[in-house]
Amino acid sequence: MGLTLLEIAVQDVAGATASASLGADRLELCAALAVTGGITPSAGLLDAVLAAVPGHVGVHVLVRPRAGSFVYAADELDVQVRDVRAAVAAGAAGVVVGALDDAGSVDREAVARLVAAADGREVTFHRALDTVPVLEPALDHLAALGVVRVLTSGGAARSIDGLDRLAATVAHAAGRLQVMAGGGVRPADVGALVGVGVDAVHLSASRHVDGSGGPGGGTGGYTTTDPDVVAQAVEALGRPRR
Template sequence: MTVLEIAVQDVAGAVASATLGADRLELCAALAATGGITPSIGLLDAVLAALPAHVGVHALVRPRAGSFTYSVDELAVQVRDVRAAVRAGAAGVVVGALRPDGSVDPDAVARLVEAADGREVTFHRAFDTLDAPARAVDELVALGVARVLTSGGAARSIDGLVRLADTVARSAGRLEIMAGGGVRPDDIPALVGTGVDAVHLSASRHVDESGGPGGGSAGYTTTDPAVVAAAAAALGRHGVLDAVDRLQPS
């Protein structure tokens, strides 16, 4: 069965996603504005407390927006964040680190995997910036990474089907391959057809709400239960659409 992972940013989104069929959650902050950065431990604690144990929560560990090449201090912060997420009870972490030449930084990844202390480690879409992703699959397997999140190198994963299929073939079951990047529910059958192990989407909607002076005026994004339900239905999870109305905000 193809795993459904939803990227969430708040407790309500986590609960809705779990209720509507998500198998796993990636917990992050500022997803629309930054592509996702490390969530607070308070948010992680609250999400873990609100969910059934069978839904794995994987915390994104990314200290800032921008490139995936990190200074010594930035890497040290990430190691601390990984350890904190593990202590809080996260089932795994989502990380990624590159050398200045754009290749995988094996020393940084090894430190993050070690800090995860046996929890699952996902290498995020930094993978899509690599010049030699096929070779990186072998390297990440050797480093102890459990899965890779990739769009197949395209802006939207539906446009990266060929490379997704190639990555699945290269992994040969040694590494889980999860398709993500601009995924819409209608894309899911084609993505599953490449042989990926999981599909990842944010399933979000924009809330146009000003924070006034000092609070920003761009609004924010949150989970849209209808999109989660449609994604679950595309994966053959029946009966989820009936639950949407009671999860929609009043």
């Protein structure tokens, strides 16, 4: 088994630089993670993160226009294609996408358009995979479409509770797709996830910051990267803390 990589989902420049400095191999850049599960970040944030992190740390941009279902209207898909092209033009190492049809299966036409827009950059299919009715054909379709990896919790709310399906995903992917475990991952879970053969683990490694934005600004505070959690995840993978 090769080296298991660490990906951290980040929402700001501080989180990106901290994760990179502590040993993250890859970043998923997104916005509004706690509230929506993640949506497309701004162009300005992407530019700032790319300028701030070293080139060996791949920045992969989540392209998701809204919260809710992964079934998209034609105009929503058009926006995603444009966002993928913009991320690639800005210098992102890859994009993270997902689209399903009305039956809940992989929307092959949509994914094909998104892969084409990525123009050779790595494409990750996100946790929309956890909702498909049958796993194996979904993996076959994604591999055939040129997707590089899948992000999955094994169909559970937390990856640690989806170990059996994660193992089945690794077995069926058979090297055609990288399998990255993500979904409620804590540093204490990393060893078990590595044990089922995943290629990478994915954490938000976040902490909540209290504070109201005042009238019109919301009342729930926000989340940002917790460097201590990133460092614990690095250690859990058997690497020295930086």
